Amino acid sequence: MYVVLGASGYIGSKFCNDLHSSGCEVVDVSRKEIDYTNGFVLKEFLKSQNTRFLINAAGYTGKPNVDACELAKADCLMGNAVLPGIIREVCEDLKLSWGHVSSGCIYSGRRPDGAGWKEDDVPNFSFRSPPCSFYSGTKALGEEVLDGAENCYIWRMRIPFNEERSPRNYLQKLLNYDSLLEAENSVSHLDEFVQKCLECFDKEVEPGIFNMTNPGSTTTRQVTAWMHEQGLTNKLFKFFEDEEQFMNKAAKTPRSNCVLDTTKAQKAGIGMRTVGEAMRESMGKMAEASTV
Amino acid sequence: MYVVLGASGYIGSKFCNDLHSSGCEVVDVSRKEIDYTNGFVLKEFLKSQNTRFLINAAGYTGKPNVDACELAKADCLMGNAVLPGIIREVCEDLKLSWGHVSSGCIYSGRRPDGAGWKEDDVPNFSFRSPPCSFYSGTKALGEEVLDGAENCYIWRMRIPFNEERSPRNYLQKLLNYDSLLEAENSVSHLDEFVQKCLECFDKEVEPGIFNMTNPGSTTTRQVTAWMHEQGLTNKLFKFFEDEEQFMNKAAKTPRSNCVLDTTKAQKAGIGMRTVGEAMRESMGKMAEASTV
Numbered sequence: 171m172y173v174v175l176g177a178s179g180y181i182g183s184k185f186c187n188d189l190h191s192s193g194c195e196v197v198d199v200s201r202k203e204i205d206y207t208n209g210f211v212l213k214e215f216l217k218s219q220n221t222r223f224l225i226n227a228a229g230y231t232g233k234p235n236v237d238a239c240e241l242a243k244a245d246c247l248m249g250n251a252v253l254p255g256i257i258r259e260v261c262e263d264l265k266l267s268w269g270h271v272s273s274g275c276i277y278s279g280r281r282p283d284g285a286g287w288k289e290d291d292v293p294n295f296s297f298r299s300p301p302c303s304f305y306s307g308t309k310a311l312g313e314e315v316l317d318g319a320e321n322c323y324i325w326r327m328r329i330p331f332n333e334e335r336s337p338r339n340y341l342q343k344l345l346n347y348d349s350l351l352e353a354e355n356s357v358s359h360l361d362e363f364v365q366k367c368l369e370c371f372d373k374e375v376e377p378g379i380f381n382m383t384n385p386g387s388t389t390t391r392q393v394t395a396w397m398h399e400q401g402l403t404n405k406l407f408k409f410f411e412d413e414e415q416f417m418n419k420a421a422k423t424p425r426s427n428c429v430l431d432t433t434k435a436q437k438a439g440i441g442m443r444t445v446g447e448a449m450r451e452s453m454g455k456m457a458e459a460s461t462v
Numbered sequence: 463m464y465v466v467l468g469a470s471g472y473i474g475s476k477f478c479n480d481l482h483s484s485g486c487e488v489v490d491v492s493r494k495e496i497d498y499t500n501g502f503v504l505k506e507f508l509k510s511q512n513t514r515f516l517i518n519a520a521g522y523t524g525k526p527n528v529d530a531c532e533l534a535k536a537d538c539l540m541g542n543a544v545l546p547g548i549i550r551e552v553c554e555d556l557k558l559s560w561g562h563v564s565s566g567c568i569y570s571g572r573r574p575d576g577a578g579w580k581e582d583d584v585p586n587f588s589f590r591s592p593p594c595s596f597y598s599g600t601k602a603l604g605e606e607v608l609d610g611a612e613n614c615y616i617w618r619m620r621i622p623f624n625e626e627r628s629p630r631n632y633l634q635k636l637l638n639y640d641s642l643l644e645a646e647n648s649v650s651h652l653d654e655f656v657q658k659c660l661e662c663f664d665k666e667v668e669p670g671i672f673n674m675t676n677p678g679s680t681t682t683r684q685v686t687a688w689m690h691e692q693g694l695t696n697k698l699f700k701f702f703e704d705e706e707q708f709m710n711k712a713a714k715t716p717r718s719n720c721v722l723d724t725t726k727a728q729k730a731g732i733g734m735r736t737v738g739e740a741m742r743e744s745m746g747k748m749a750e751a752s753t754v
Contacts, residue, residue, distance in 0.1 A: 243607045244547020252544055255536020297589030297599070307589070315535045 176228025224268035250308035274328035275426035286431035303423040333455035353427035356383035381430040400453035468520025516560035542600035566620035567718035578723035625747035645719035648675035673722040692745035
């Protein structure tokens with residue numbers, strides 16, 4: 171039995187759907203039904219469900235964006251840093267294999283040598299390496315809390331997208347925003363992310379941290395060019411002059427823009443398609459769906 | 463009715479004793495009886511007790527020292543950073559006046575201008591200003607979570623001591639250690655700290671942050687000299703050569719050594735005796751008790 175925490179969320183629901191589609195038995199848990207922030211409650215629940223694998227897709231993301239986390243610091247710390255520690259303790263007790271949805275947003279830019287950030291690079295966009303958003307700070311603390319955890323996958327996602335018209339889809343966000351910030355980023359095709367994370371269990375990949383983004387990177391201007399190319403929109407996108415103007419006009423807390431190295435996941439057999447391939451396909455599908 | 467959270471602890475029990483002695487009605491709450499980390503439970507409990515004032519003396523301190531916090535990061539974050547936020551929300555809902563026991567250990571040394579750290583100085587021994595211990599990091603986050611809280615006193619303590627033979631008493635610790643680290647610190651006479659914190663409610667002091675240490679500072683060598691002077695011990699104390707030797711031999715995580723400015727508390731009418739006066743009296747009483 172698979173148990174998914176945070177099953178009602180954007181990422182958690184995708185895990186549930188994928189597992190259902192594959193014919194797996196899955197229990198989707200929302201915090202309203204089971205208070206999984208209580209280690210004792212969580213442990214008894216996992217035992218009662220005969221759990222084989224646990225996926226923690228619960229976490230505190232601000233709505234509509236990370237700025238909201240600055241106003242809900244305790245909840246953000248609880249969901250992103252304390253909860254992983256509670257789950258760790260329970261899973262180690264029960265000798266359960268599990269995965270935690272982390273984020274690449276604990277980095278900024280590229281490594282000093284120009285390469286993408288590797289799994290064991292120390293975060294440079296965290297409380298310990300300011301400046302950072304409160305959200306990124308708590309996600310980095312979450313990974314720190316999981317340091318040395320047994321049978322635990324830490325899956326780092328960055329900027330989820332796919333072909334669905336969800337307000338959480340990066341492509342949909344770009345279509346909705348008035349002005350965009352030019353920046354280079356790694357990104358994760360949501361469905362592919364989920365599929366490859368789940369393969370960790372099936373393929374018995376060695377536990378640890380994995381950068382689960384599509385290999386390579388892209389820039390905002392590149393993404394909008396692909397949108398035009400794929401016929402998704404004719405919109406002439408406006409861009410902020412620079413990050414300073416973006417911070418003044420549209421943001422309260424700094425954003426992570428970063429490039430991750432995906433060599434480790436590729437070598438482990440859980441690599442994803444390149445950014446260009448995945449993005450253009452999603453855009454093409456979106457364009458097709460809107461013309462039907 | 464006064465409600466004290468963390469009433470079984472070193473500081474919380476002192477609050478309870480002081481209130482009892484003064485003839486106040488007090489409910490001492492331990493987390494085993496009431497899960498006050500659940501905001502709903504806490505709120506109903508406070509209402510049922512007709513609470514007028516709440517004191518949060520709960521928190522996660524490592525035993526026997528802060529090194530232990532490095533191995534219990536989720537618990538430490540929960541107790542020191544998340545819990546204050548939960549209490550804040552409940553107290554603001556109920557329009558309750560309350561106080562949070564914080565710590566001066568979010569600072570290191572003195573201000574660049576040589577003065578002690580004031581209440582509104584940004585912490586320089588925290589996650590956002592590394593290096594720090596995990597404990598200090600969580601205490602600084604706790605204050606950040608309480609930024610702008612209504613009707614809330616943040617009482618910063620540093621290195622509690624008094625005349626009791628408790629293993630938590632700084633003077634007793636110095637007597638027990640094999641070797642000492644020479645450093646300059648502000649310190650808090652525990653009983654006086656508690657008494658002055660409680661006066662905030664009685665005197666209706668304007669809420670905010672207060673450095674609740676005895677005015678001035680002392681050094682480890684000064685403390686041991688006073689011990690000899692007061693006849694508390696004849697022991698010839700050994701000292702580490704320097705902080706590096708101390709870190710190599712006796713500590714896993716860096717310690718805060720700092721001097722706080724107490725002008726704000728003094729002006730508010732909740733000032734304490736000088737370090738020398740308070741310490742020597744405690745030592746004299748300890749010496750007296752051991753010769754009886």
